[in-house]
Amino acid sequence: MGEAAAVRRPGGRGKFISFEGGEGSGKSTQIKLLADRLAAAKLRAIVTREPGGSPGAEIIRHLVLSGMGKLLGPDAETLLFAAARDDHVRTVIQPALNQGTWVLCDRFSDSTRAYQGRLGNVSPGVLNAMQRVTIGDLKPDLTIILDVPVEIGLKRAAARRGTGAPDRFEAEDIKFHQDLRDAYRQIAAEDPDRCVLIDASASPEAVAAQVWTALRDHLFAMATSSA
Ligand code: Z5A
DSSP: OOHHHHHOOTTOOOOEEEEEESTTSOHHHHHHHHHHHHHHTTOOEEEEESSOSSHHHHHHHHHHHTTHHHHHOHHHHHHHHHHHHHHHIIIIIHHHHHTTOEEEEESOHHHIIIIIIIITOOOHHHHHHHHHHHTTTOOOSEEEEEEOOHHHHHHHHHHHHTTSOOOTTTTSOHHHHHHHHHHHHHHHHHOTTTEEEEETTSOHHHHHHHHHHHHIIIIIHHHHHTO
């Protein structure tokens, strides 16, 4: 039985894979490459993102990236991300997983832990309460954390942006982005069963090969061993 066939069980829940990382780490690029590969394996998958991914959450995305949330302070900005996630999970992610569709999500709750928790100093109590309300027991089956030196990531992001203005997070200083990288490395170290830290400074194809290896080791192996 092929690897993909091993996890394509009739009536089974879809797999939930989140991609995390700092600026320009290549999440969107890797999600697209993985979606193409899963499609070739005839696995049904959707690509979505946070903040956003549903009509209501996309409105909140616009608010947050405009810098409006920052004006309200870290706790209130966290509530905005939570409101967006609540809508996204209820209307897009959970229904897809229930139908056996795989969900590839560009950022999820680890972004809140890293950006609002570690960098915004929002207390664990507030983060845990928000998590309980928005996602309950739902967590990704696999989280790919793309790790890239800050200078490389920012250079990629700037090249892509061209003459456009940086958004609320892109505009933060270099220390912010360095702390963010550290926060993600810590998240990966604390939850090795779910998270795989991947060196994302290599070519897109080389990174994609590492992502596929992570799927093989964490999802396909799991499915065959429990078959
Ligand atoms: N946020 C938060 O604070 N709390 C939360 O709970 C959530 C989010 C969910 C959303 O930004 C912001 O919201 C985010 C955190 C915050 N902060 N920021 N900024 P966004 O969705 O607009 O942007 P992003 O998530 O940071 O992604 P990105 O900057 O768009 O980058 P990316 O998706 O990781 O990278 P990419 O688009 O695939 O690649 C960037 C460029 O590099 C592009 O030109 C590629 O062609 C190139 N690239 C990609 N991979 C490579 C390799 N391997 N080599 C060379 N060049 C490459």
